Amino acid sequence: MAVEVDQVGDIRRIILSGRLDAEGVTEVETEFHEAATAEPNVIVDLTAVPFLASLGIRMLVSASQDQQKVGGKVVLVSPDETTLRILKTTGIHHLIPVTESVDEAVSQF
Amino acid sequence: MMSRRVLLGLVGPTLVPSASRWVQELGSEFNLDDSDRYRIDLCLEELATNLVKYGGDPCTGQTVEWTAEVDGRRLHLRQVDRCVPFDPLAFTPAEVPANLADLQVGGRGIQLLREFSDHQQYERVDGCNRLTLVFDLVQPARPPRRVEGLDRVAIFREVPEGLVDGALGGPTVWEVADDMVLLDRGEVNRSVLLLLMGELRVFLDRPEGDEFIAMEAGECVGEMSVIDDHPVSAYVQAKAGARLLVIDADTFLDRVLAIPRVSRNLISAQADRMRRSDELTIERMRKLMVMEQAQREMDFARDIQASLLPAEPLFSADARLDCVGRMRPAREVGGDFYDVFLLDDRHLLFIVADVCGKGLPAALFMVRAIAALRAQPREKSPTEQYVAELMASLNNQLCERNPARQYLTAFCGLLDLDTHRLRFVNAGHNPPLVAAGGTPFDYVREPVNPPVGMVPGLRYATGEAQLEPGSRIVVYTDGVTEAEDTSQGMLGEGRLRARIRGLTEATSHALVDAVFAEVESFAGDAPQSDDITVLVIG
Numbered sequence: 311m312a313v314e315v316d317q318v319g320d321i322r323r324i325i326l327s328g329r330l331d332a333e334g335v336t337e338v339e340t341e342f343h344e345a346a347t348a349e350p351n352v353i354v355d356l357t358a359v360p361f362l363a364s365l366g367i368r369m370l371v372s373a374s375q376d377q378q379k380v381g382g383k384v385v386l387v388s389p390d391e392t393t394l395r396i397l398k399t400t401g402i403h404h405l406i407p408v409t410e411s412v413d414e415a416v417s418q419f
Numbered sequence: 420m421m422s423r424r425v426l427l428g429l430v431g432p433t434l435v436p437s438a439s440r441w442v443q444e445l446g447s448e449f450n451l452d453d454s455d456r457y458r459i460d461l462c463l464e465e466l467a468t469n470l471v472k473y474g475g476d477p478c479t480g481q482t483v484e485w486t487a488e489v490d491g492r493r494l495h496l497r498q499v500d501r502c503v504p505f506d507p508l509a510f511t512p513a514e515v516p517a518n519l520a521d522l523q524v525g526g527r528g529i530q531l532l533r534e535f536s537d538h539q540q541y542e543r544v545d546g547c548n549r550l551t552l553v554f555d556l557v558q559p560a561r562p563p564r565r566v567e568g569l570d571r572v573a574i575f576r577e578v579p580e581g582l583v584d585g586a587l588g589g590p591t592v593w594e595v596a597d598d599m600v601l602l603d604r605g606e607v608n609r610s611v612l613l614l615l616m617g618e619l620r621v622f623l624d625r626p627e628g629d630e631f632i633a634m635e636a637g638e639c640v641g642e643m644s645v646i647d648d649h650p651v652s653a654y655v656q657a658k659a660g661a662r663l664l665v666i667d668a669d670t671f672l673d674r675v676l677a678i679p680r681v682s683r684n685l686i687s688a689q690a691d692r693m694r695r696s697d698e699l700t701i702e703r704m705r706k707l708m709v710m711e712q713a714q715r716e717m718d719f720a721r722d723i724q725a726s727l728l729p730a731e732p733l734f735s736a737d738a739r740l741d742c743v744g745r746m747r748p749a750r751e752v753g754g755d756f757y758d759v760f761l762l763d764d765r766h767l768l769f770i771v772a773d774v775c776g777k778g779l780p781a782a783l784f785m786v787r788a789i790a791a792l793r794a795q796p797r798e799k800s801p802t803e804q805y806v807a808e809l810m811a812s813l814n815n816q817l818c819e820r821n822p823a824r825q826y827l828t829a830f831c832g833l834l835d836l837d838t839h840r841l842r843f844v845n846a847g848h849n850p851p852l853v854a855a856g857g858t859p860f861d862y863v864r865e866p867v868n869p870p871v872g873m874v875p876g877l878r879y880a881t882g883e884a885q886l887e888p889g890s891r892i893v894v895y896t897d898g899v900t901e902a903e904d905t906s907q908g909m910l911g912e913g914r915l916r917a918r919i920r921g922l923t924e925a926t927s928h929a930l931v932d933a934v935f936a937e938v939e940s941f942a943g944d945a946p947q948s949d950d951i952t953v954l955v956i957g
Binding site: 329331332333360361363364365367368371372374375378379391392395396399400401402404405406 | 435436439454457458460461464465467468471515516518519520522524525527528530531534535
């Protein structure tokens, strides 16, 4: 599990790669939270995340809630089909924007 | 044909990763579609996380059994655990709130289980949670391949593959994620376990002991109890990473054993097992015999030691004397000794000594000391320096050839029965209690000298005391004053003196009894680590 940070214009993008299962979350939780809440507004790119479970959802929600507190938000980008279904099943997509592409994500801010 | 794969794990930190690896194996074994792999992986991940994170303490360390049964387009995943009753199907997840800030992050896992499996069933049976999730597969599962490692199984040696596969039908394979006991001694067993990979340990006495028979891939267990229908005779523990093929009793008895070559292989495997078990038994017998031999030798040494002490009663024919000695060794043999004898008609020599250390080494040094002491010239009409010279000579002899640097403390006295003059040497020993002329017992502490056997060429200072007819000298070893009670307190000199202080008219026998009674009442049930010796001269 790895956390990479880059910029898309003015917006910070975090690229997660690896399985967001119990093991993966334990590995990157702290690093991810710091990166995702360092400044208002962030894109979290899920292209390279082949697996998401409830502990991973918890990690994404926790960062989004902290972003909201400072007036920012988290936008999730390009989850795979099953991952998107997981986000929909849990109702998370109503509260955290999910987009198909990075361009679409940028337009959310 | 149905194929069954089982994962056995313990609730703990390795459970979730083990489950995850197992799903990957299932995926490639049955050639599952990616979306099905994701769903099954997700559900198993949530199940395992639930046990580890929310099962609580009573759940930790419990065995969890996951069974995946694949039949064409369906996969049944069953979880059996002994944790607190929990029906995830009765759980209603919280509504998703309108505002992100109000979202409760927990409880989403169960929602996922229900959404990503196609049918669910929960029951509580025999103290177990039994949850079954059914997955309708996107594409039919690949029929089970031949189980890897079957060609190494001893009971199938030289049996055509087709015969084996036909007899086994749809195989059941267990993966063992953590060290665990698979068969308990005394339990009824209904399956034969063939070890395909990893290690099994067979314990005859108790699990986790040092003595076990290690079984390697290709061997089998449980076949005896299946054949004779008796309870299992040993504990069988699997090491983490073991993989086993499990054959139920009926299949084994009716179909596998029906292959003639299998029966022959089984008997040959049994013979090998018996040989190994015999070796273990013989080794245990040998150890036991060595211990018994050592015990006999210790008993023998104790008898020898007891025979070295002067015979009781002492001087029963001599009306002038009332002397009593008693020794109680802490172990079978000890390092205390005492001796008392007349040098001539009027001079009584007595000694109480305590060799440092305990057990056989101390006893051997004691024997050496007694031999040296008794070999000293017994001078009639001894001079005033006799006791000091005796101890100096004993000291020099014991210093020679003493590589283990053993030594002893001693109180040695010479009593003139006509004048009642006592001359004594105290070589690092406990001070005796003396009652002379009706005064209460008190310690005689001076002069003190170093112990015997440490430094050659020593000169010993002699002490003197004027006694009277009826006076008593109580000499003892530190086993008395250092007797321990159950809270490790020591009896001490004060308590000893208080006990016998006023017993100035008591016989020597009564005094010895009083000292031992004090030790016993003080020590209670605490085991005594030192020899206890008392000699009363009167």
